[in-house]
Each structure stands twice: as C-alpha cells, then as structure tokens.
Amino acid sequence: MGMWSYALAYLAAGLGAGLVTFGAGFGIGKIAAAAMDGTARQPEAGGAIRITMIIAAAMIEGIALFGVVVCFLLASIKP
Amino acid sequence: MGMWSYALAYLAAGLGAGLVTFGAGFGIGKIAAAAMDGTARQPEAGGAIRITMIIAAAMIEGIALFGVVVCFLLASIKP
Amino acid sequence: MGMWSYALAYLAAGLGAGLVTFGAGFGIGKIAAAAMDGTARQPEAGGAIRITMIIAAAMIEGIALFGVVVCFLLASIKP
Amino acid sequence: MGMWSYALAYLAAGLGAGLVTFGAGFGIGKIAAAAMDGTARQPEAGGAIRITMIIAAAMIEGIALFGVVVCFLLASIKP
Amino acid sequence: MGMWSYALAYLAAGLGAGLVTFGAGFGIGKIAAAAMDGTARQPEAGGAIRITMIIAAAMIEGIALFGVVVCFLLASIKP
Numbered sequence: 595m596g597m598w599s600y601a602l603a604y605l606a607a608g609l610g611a612g613l614v615t616f617g618a619g620f621g622i623g624k625i626a627a628a629a630m631d632g633t634a635r636q637p638e639a640g641g642a643i644r645i646t647m648i649i650a651a652a653m654i655e656g657i658a659l660f661g662v663v664v665c666f667l668l669a670s671i672k673p
Numbered sequence: 674m675g676m677w678s679y680a681l682a683y684l685a686a687g688l689g690a691g692l693v694t695f696g697a698g699f700g701i702g703k704i705a706a707a708a709m710d711g712t713a714r715q716p717e718a719g720g721a722i723r724i725t726m727i728i729a730a731a732m733i734e735g736i737a738l739f740g741v742v743v744c745f746l747l748a749s750i751k752p
Numbered sequence: 753m754g755m756w757s758y759a760l761a762y763l764a765a766g767l768g769a770g771l772v773t774f775g776a777g778f779g780i781g782k783i784a785a786a787a788m789d790g791t792a793r794q795p796e797a798g799g800a801i802r803i804t805m806i807i808a809a810a811m812i813e814g815i816a817l818f819g820v821v822v823c824f825l826l827a828s829i830k831p
Numbered sequence: 832m833g834m835w836s837y838a839l840a841y842l843a844a845g846l847g848a849g850l851v852t853f854g855a856g857f858g859i860g861k862i863a864a865a866a867m868d869g870t871a872r873q874p875e876a877g878g879a880i881r882i883t884m885i886i887a888a889a890m891i892e893g894i895a896l897f898g899v900v901v902c903f904l905l906a907s908i909k910p
Numbered sequence: 911m912g913m914w915s916y917a918l919a920y921l922a923a924g925l926g927a928g929l930v931t932f933g934a935g936f937g938i939g940k941i942a943a944a945a946m947d948g949t950a951r952q953p954e955a956g957g958a959i960r961i962t963m964i965i966a967a968a969m970i971e972g973i974a975l976f977g978v979v980v981c982f983l984l985a986s987i988k989p
Contacts, residue, residue, distance in 0.1 A: 849933065853930075861940070871948030
C-alpha cells in the first residue's frame, strides 16, 4: 500500500502543472491583450504601458514559477 | 493505511498550487488590464495608475505567495 | 500493487501535457489576436506592439516549457 | 496486475494527443482569424501582420510539438 | 488480466482520433471562416489572405497529423 502515496503525487504533478500553466496563460494573456489594445489606441503611451505590463506579468510569473517548482518537486519524488 | 495521508497531501499540493496560480492570474490580470486601459485613455495619469496597480497586485501577490508556500510545505512532507 | 504508482504518473503526463498546451494556446492566442488587431488599427505602432507581444508570449512560453518538462519527466519514469 | 500501468499510459497518450491538438487548434485558430481580419481591414499592413502571426503561432507550435512528443513516448512504451 | 491494457489502448485510439479531428476542425474552420470573411470584405487582398491562411492551417495540420499518428500507433498494438 505504500506505493499509492507516490501515485497521487505523480498525478498531482501533472494536473498541477497543467493548471498552473492555464492560470498563468489566462492572466498574462489578459494583461498583454489590454496592453496591446492600449498601445494601439495611444501609441505615444506605449513605453509607459509596456513597463506597467512587465511589472504585472512578472508578479504572475513569480507565482507561476513557484507553482511549477512545487509540481516539479512532486514529479521527482523517488519511492 | 498510514500512507494514504501522505498521498492526499501530495495530491493537495499539486492541485492547490494550480488553483492558487489560477486565482492570482485571474485577479492580477483583471487589475492590470484595467490599469492599462486607464493609462491609454489618460496617459498623463499613468504614474498614479501604476502605483495604484502595484499596491493592489502586491496584496494579491502576498496571499498567493503564502498559499504556494503552504503547497510547498505539503509537497515536502516525508513519510 | 507497486505498478499502480507508475500508472497514475503516465496518466498525469498525458493529461498534463494536454492541459499545458491548452493553457499556452489560450494565453498566447489571446495576446497575438490583440497584437494583430492593434497592428491593423495603428500600422505605424506595429513595431512597438510586436516587441510587447514577444515579451508577454515569452513569459507564458517559459512557464509552459517548464510544465511540459514536468510531464516529460513523468512520462519517462521507469518502473 | 502490472499491465494496468501500461493501460493508463495508452489511455493518456490518446486523450493527451487529442487535448494537445485541441489546444493548438484553438490558439493558432484565434491568432490566424485575427490576422486575416486585420489584413482585410488594413491590406497594406499585411506583411507586418503575417510576420507577427508566424512568431506567435511558432511559439504555440513549439509547446504543442513537445506535448505530442510526450504522448508519442507514452504510446510507444513496451510492456 | 493482461488483455485489459490493450483494451484501454484501443479505447484511447478512438477517443483520441475524435478529439484530434475536433481540434483541427475547430481551428482550421475558424481560420478559413475568417479568411473568407476578409476576402469578401477586401477582394483585392484575397491573395495575401490566402497565403496567410495556408501557413496557419498547415501549422495546425502538422500537430493534428502527429496526433493521429499517435492514435494509429495505439490502434495497431498487437497483444
């Protein structure tokens, strides 16, 4: 019965990596879509908008990287 | 039967990391999208909007980092 | 009973790869659609929009590549 | 009972390939639809839009190819 | 009990082929619909739109072909 604990760890690693990527893709996608929409509407504000976008995207990136590292940790558990 | 408790801890770590990232991505994405929309409409208010965005995003970031640390803790339990 | 742990690892690898690709496709698709929409509306801002798009898409790409590597790791576990 | 682990690997390969293709089709479809919409609205920006589209589509393509390779790996596991 | 592993392989081949075709049909359908919409709005841009459409559709086609090959592999496993 001891093996089962690793089985669920592996399952969680795969599904978790998928969920993390989906979350990051959804969030950064929404941000960047708004950034590009704004740049097209006000080209002279493009620099300020890009800096704002990078700050916000880096925050999501930090959480997502931490989340993927948790999944990586789960995937590399050795029985 | 004692092993099962670790199995569910690992499962929770993976799914939890995914859910945390999704929540943070959704929240910060919505904030930053509105920030960039506002900056494009009023470029001279860009500085004030960015500071407001960073304050709000940092709050979500704090909660999300704590949540990912909980998942990290769950993933590193040793039987 | 020991084999079961690998069974779930394989299942997670396949479903995880699918979820990761879906997340990356959703995010990068949203970004690029907005980029092309903006380029068509303001052709002279096309260069700035493309750089913004590549920065944001590369962030999602980084998370997604990490996620697929986790799935690859799960798929190549040897019993 | 050892065969079951391969059974789930095969199941994951099929469903994973389907999910990966759906994700890539959704993402590239969205991108290309926006590209063609933009080309029709601003025919003289068609060249810039096409280059932007190819960059973004190639990013999704890279993730999707990696995902299908993971599924291929799962499908070719020998018991 | 060994036969069951092939049973799931065959199940996955069928469902996977269906999902792959659905994904490719969804993506290429969206692309071609936008292409025809654009051609009707700007008939003189028809050539550029068609080239853009073929590039994007070929990318989805490549992923889908690989996915169907995975399903073919699953369907031709010999017990």
